[in-house]
Amino acid sequence: MRTIILFTCFALIPAGSGAQDFLRKLPDRRLSNQITAKTFRNNDAVIILKEQSFKVEPGEVNFKGVTFTGLQTTRTSIILVKVLTEAGVARYASFELTYPEYFGDEIPAGFAARARVQKENDDVIELPEEDVKVIVSRETNDGDPLERKVLFKVPNVTTGDIVQIEYGLTMPLSRSNSGIFFYNAADPVLFSNLAITLPAQTGVTHFSLPPDEVGNPTVEQLSNVYGSGKTYFWSLKNLNGIAEEPFGPPFEDQSLLTAFVTHSHFESKIQTSKAWADLAEEFHKEYLDGKNVSEARIKELGFSTAFRPTTIAGVDSLYAALRRSISLLPHSSLYPRSDDIDEIFERKKGDASDLAYILFRILIQRGLNPQCAWIRDKRNGQYDRQIPSTQWFDRIGVLVALEGKERLYAFDRGIPATYELPWHLRGTNMAVIGKAMVEHRTITTGGFSDRGTLGESHVLYLGSSTTVMDSLQFRTTGWRADQLRSDFYELENSEITERIRTMATDAWMKDIRSLKFNNPGDSTAFQLECEGASKATVEVLDTLMVIKPRNLIFRWLHGHLLSPIRRSHILLPERFNMTATWTIKTPVGFELRSTPSNRSLRDVQNVPASIIYTKSPEGVLVKATLRFEAIAFNVELFPAILRVIDTVSQESEREIVFRRLKR
């Protein structure tokens, strides 16, 4: 009970008010002394307490002498952490938080923060109030704040200290119908608490994942004063740290979580969204039943009034025209600017949902019956259909059924204008929005390949000197091509050329004589051709000439994955094949003396690899392949997978020996 009251007090403290007691005591020394850099040697810090509170309650706001009453939302956060390394000090002793000012300076949000540090000798040092800098981080040209930033450095922190930071942020005239809260953090958490307080008579449903690990909340009635509601409180112990790792599942999929959704509101009895169907109905009304796209705009895209796509290819052409005419913004909101279509065309810029909406409307105008779907990039985790909330999603896509086929059109910088389903949507779920219904479906590949490729092919010529000339082709499709396309999206051609040139000189070439590459924005594959002096080494030993090929792709993958400790399972973007070949021409006056033995690796199920040497009168062909036939691998397989990649990389670079012909 006391816990909850403390939250309430804290939540009402306005920004800049006088010093208050800390909400939580510093931890008992018997506990904190057990947390040492030796016992947690692979961690930068251990969070002793992570506490989150979310509260919606009635509040009053004074604006130009008039008092308004409405709901306000307060988020409170408490963290008590023992820092074990300087990286931990850097992470927890410097604080930054940005929050929006919805009403500018007229009705500002309320913010309060305090921090202290407990030294190993039990001295406690508090952050001076004046060290908390609340600055306007973004403002209009009239000086109205749009956003504020809170910054401070906790003084006198070193490894072994305990840092406590508490803050509360109150947003006036604000309410929320749903929320998702995660219990874990990047570092291990000993205690993780969550309290959600909603006004009286609010109908609420809460969900936790996994339900058996999170358990049920304790429920308390705060008080009987006007508007006071119930508090739901969860408390968990001993949670793993979830560090970001290459090819790791997203934090959102690994962390324990609780979400809530309200279905009726305090006092007004307004029905809020209670289920997916309600959310769909509201979304349709607010965002999808908006303005049509004018014929002039459709003409701008290159389509006449007679245009009526009756085939998937027809829709593809409309998609491509939109992609080529309007640039995609880097970030997307779920909510399309359906009333600003002309502005999107005029500025030639829009986000994924804006473009999806335009495609959706044009298809309707042309007599088709497309559907919109809420979609979530799986790099941010899967959504859970038990929890009806639009917060899960970051954009909309358009689902079209034609010719007995169905295709989801999504707008993403990573895919070419010639439509391709992005890898990060394949196999994931989408919520297809009807007028008053939602259908949860799995996004199928829609005929696109679900396998990526990554390949390099070299033809090496040895001259009389020790210079090796290389004629190289590099080609990739699927997730790696998507990554490169995203990286190149904002770059001008000269910058892309520069990057590719750097990649080629870092990986393969001492000196480039010619370099060609395609426009990855227009085709499924990214490919480049390059000729020049290779970095492959060649050495003359008596009557022998020894050449050692040099690969990029296996070394790159190994370097990308390499880590002494792996905590999470491996989750690849998609199945993919890697192939490197070298055609090594026999130098004039020499003959092939020997090649290493062929090698086939089947140490890890679903990760076959091989290195094959094929001799011919002209020379030798070295072909190294590595395939990932599955996308998920248990963390225990990590060392073995790393070993396979390393073996292919090293074995493919074994020396090929030529011998001088006897005269």
Next chain:
Amino acid sequence: MACDKMFHAALLCCAVILLVSCSTTLLLEKQALEELSLGPSENSETVFFTRHFTWAGTKSLEVKEHRVVRVGSHRAAAPEVLTVYDGLATRLNHFEARLLRPDGSTELYGLSDLATSTLSSQSVIADWNIRYVPLKRYVPPGTLIETVSNHEMVLAALGASFALSDVGVRGQRINCVLTVPRGQTLLYQVFNDTVAPVIDTSAAGISYAFRWKTYEKDSKTWPFKKTNTLPEVLASLAGSSAEPADNQESAWISFGNRYLDLVESKLRESNKLKALAEEITRGKSGDLEKINAIFEYCQKNIRYEQVYLAFGEIIPNDADLILERKYGDCKDYSLVIYLLARSIGLEPRLALCYRGRGVEVYPQIPVSQFNHMVVQFEHQGADHWFDGTNRTGIPGITTIDLLNARALVLERDSSRFITIQESPLNRLGISGTLVPSGSSLKGRLNVTLAAQYAIDFYTLDLYLNRAKMIESIVQWSRRHLHPDIEIKAVDWKRGDDQFQIVTDLTIPNCLTAVDSTRFTSPSRMFPSLFPEENPADRPDDVYFFPLYGKVDISVDVLRLKESSKGQSPLVSFSFRLPPGPFSEDTRPNFLRLYKAAFSEFTKTLHFIQE
């Protein structure tokens, strides 16, 4: 590694606040703009650029920048906002912009149209902002965007600089104009170019105009190359007629005095500091021992943080505040060491330098080119350097990125440049025992990094947890020894002036087998000890040696024998290369030493399999 980039930027534009000059700036005539329209290209391009420095006196410097950009046809070329920097030390006081679209329509923007966004973040808290104008409409290819901005360089006393890289990736019609009042003397010098100014005298003053027709960034990488190779103009106003403009030494003395004036209020000693210094040095006898103890105290008790409010990017914080908060940046560390040492009668000096190898500092002209501060202490005729940044330094020596750097030692009326000499104890040693396994060698190696080579590892050891430390050692081994080295187990130990790493490892593909003969070489075992490029290919572009220059290898290879002696061979190889920077005089010697070392490095060794 921490390094104060903004300290550098801010130092370039120093001076104490004077009048804010809000002179009206005229945009180019429409006709002139149209003449610049050469038809759209794919890339956006700066087609006109002028930066005009105007001194009104020794403490007032205004910088007007006038730029015209032609928007390219590439999707990414159309801007959504126009941006301009506004900071405390570089204060924006005027802004105009005009868009001239291909259809002939124009849009005008002024200072009042600018919105603000801060650049402060969790890592740096500072009075730095980006001011921006959101553009009302799509900006089509071929549009000319003309901007004029005036900045007051609030701390102007330390000079001004202009480098062609300020223009962007490429540009045309580039001008740099320096104007001083009549009767004042301008010190200026051009580096990496032979361009001469057009000098014009008018009632407003004397102007020196430098012009370039075109510029394009050279992006070719070359590991030995000097970093700041672009044409650059450095300029400063002579402080008074008493300072002879043509005397380099006296000019830097003036510069030192001006910087000391700026920080004077921070240099006051106090009884509190004295008491602390006495406590820290209790039981220490010699001067060196005392300053070492002060250095160790600061390393242990002050963490590196950047809070740059109230000109903090140039001027240190108060020593009392630093000691109370127990955080600060390089200037703060240096100030505390300096004041504590002085309070007990020692005579250390603050020193300005540039942290980062490959950058040439030009002592020919007294303009700030620094991004770092350390403390210099002369003892028995030798210079000792104290660099508190990162909390992992070794008393008396600097980090590796200050090898042979020039440091301006600050002393009232006698500031001067001193070279930070490389420590004679620097050494990378590799020893151990390996056995053949197919084409690989496997075994245990001991890697020792001594003196300046060790400091980076001290930093990693302090900052990282065990898992991250192992990762760092593996990455370092792959970067500096062999790109495919496979490390099975690793341990490490920090000593007083050396860092030791013990690894169980495999070096792949370093043995060639032909019948019973095995070939190898130091370059096959540790190819990354030398750059892949050969400095002899571009000898004129060799400015420094970017890797470890003092190396000793001594590795026993078991189960092989030397053909003649029948004993297990010892792969033994050493080299000693100077780190640079090299001048025309010293470069030939480096190239000679390099060639000899590289020849030994690549020499094939023949062994017989037992």
